[in-house]
Amino acid sequence: xxxxxxxxxxxxxxxxxYHEITIDWSDGQTxxxxxxxxxxxxxxxxxxxxxxxxxxxxxxxxxxVGWSVFYNSxxxxxSHGTLTDDDxxxxxxxxxxxxxxDEFIICSDLxxxxxxxxxxxxxxxxxxxxxxxxxxxxxxxxxxxxAFTNRRAQLVADEALNGQLNCxxxxxxxxxxxxxxxxxxxxxxxxxxxxxxxxxxxxxxxNSGFMLExxxxxxxx
Ligand SMILES: [Zn+2]
Ligand SMILES: [Zn+2]
Ligand SMILES: [Zn+2]
Numbered sequence: 001x002x003x004x005x006x007x008x009x010x011x012x013x014x015x016x017x018y019h020e021i022t023i024d025w026s027d028g029q030t031x032x033x034x035x036x037x038x039x040x041x042x043x044x045x046x047x048x049x050x051x052x053x054x055x056x057x058x059x060x061x062x063x064x065v066g067w068s069v070f071y072n073s074x075x076x077x078x079s080h081g082t083l084t085d086d087d088x089x090x091x092x093x094x095x096x097x098x099x100x101x102d103e104f105i106i107c108s109d110l111x112x113x114x115x116x117x118x119x120x121x122x123x124x125x126x127x128x129x130x131x132x133x134x135x136x137x138x139x140x141x142x143x144x145x146x147a148f149t150n151r152r153a154q155l156v157a158d159e160a161l162n163g164q165l166n167c168x169x170x171x172x173x174x175x176x177x178x179x180x181x182x183x184x185x186x187x188x189x190x191x192x193x194x195x196x197x198x199x200x201x202x203x204x205x206x207n208s209g210f211m212l213e214x215x216x217x218x219x220x221x
Contacts, residue, residue, distance in 0.1 A: 007095065009102045011045070011124060014144040018103065019045055025091045032073060035089035039072045042122055046149055048108060051076035052119045052156040058097050058104070059125040059138065066096035078115040103127040107144050110152045110192045112180070114173060116166045118156045118189075140197050148192075155192060 005026040010018035021041055023034055043050045054077070056070045070089055071079070104124035112118055129138035142148060155161065168183045170176040184190040 007098060007100045009098055009100075009104060011042070011104045011106050013045065013146055013149055014105055014139065014141060016146065023094065030086065031089040031091075032086045035070055036073060038070075038089075039074065042106060046106060046108060046122075047153040048120045048149075049153070049157050050074050052117070054079065054111075054113075054119050054121045056122045056124065059123055059129065060097055060102075061126055061128050064097060066093060068093060068097065075119070077113040077117050077119055079113075105130055105139055105144065106149075107139060108149060108152055110155060110189075112165060112169070112184075112193070116169045116171075117162045118158075118165065120152055120156055135197055140195070142197050143195075151192060155189060161187065161189070 006022055006024045008020055008022045010020055012018045019041070021038060023038075027034075029037075039050050039053060039056065042048070042056070043053065050072065051074055053072050054075050055072060058066075058068070060066070068088070104126055107123045107125050108120045109123070110118060110120055125138050129136065131139070135141050164187060165183065168186075170179050173180055181190065184193055
């Protein structure tokens with residue numbers, strides 16, 4: 001038997017069954033082709049359209065060295081950075097991040113792009129960080145439920161809603177953060193963009209494109 005040049009991980013939506021993803025480093029594909037098949041697999045599991053899936057991050061145990069954002073080359077909206085680094089998903093980099101047999105929870109988040117269309121991004125969170133019964137800092141059981149994931153998938157694909165966003169949001173996010181939040185509230189999507197659960201607010205504030213308190217009436221007290 002020749003030595004195996006494959007790595008298999010398992011991914012799932014919280015409280016569902018695992019799906020296997022196998023990466024075969026000797027399948028003759030390019031790094032980018034292998035990466036895109038991971039995005040397509042995530043689309044097939046989550047229902048989130050690949051053209052509105054911006055990037056993928058692996059959240060892995062601290063002792064591992066790798067940390068990287070993998071940008072989806074089929075992303076259709078305006079991006080913040082360089083999307084086309086064709087060799088990013090290479091063996092050396094990926095194998096510094098994942099190990100054969102790893103299990104991940106597929107977490108997704110909803111945001112609005114600079115060109116005013118909703119999109120999602122994925123964080124595959126290693127099950128070392130999973131609290132099976134309750135929310136933890138890493139994984140919110142409400143946000144990552146199938147119901148919420150389906151909602152995010154519907155929202156990015158809702159062209160009537162995205163048309164409204166395109167119409168109503170001021171062109172520049174910068175300097176108009178409060179107005180953007182007001183529009184999210186008016187279109188009833190704010191609760192899908194910010195934390196759904198107290199536990200995650202500090203993390204979400206840091207990582208969202210605007211400051212939470214600007215749209216939060218409690219902060220004005
Ligand atoms: Zn599957
Ligand atoms: Zn931007
Ligand atoms: Zn939670």
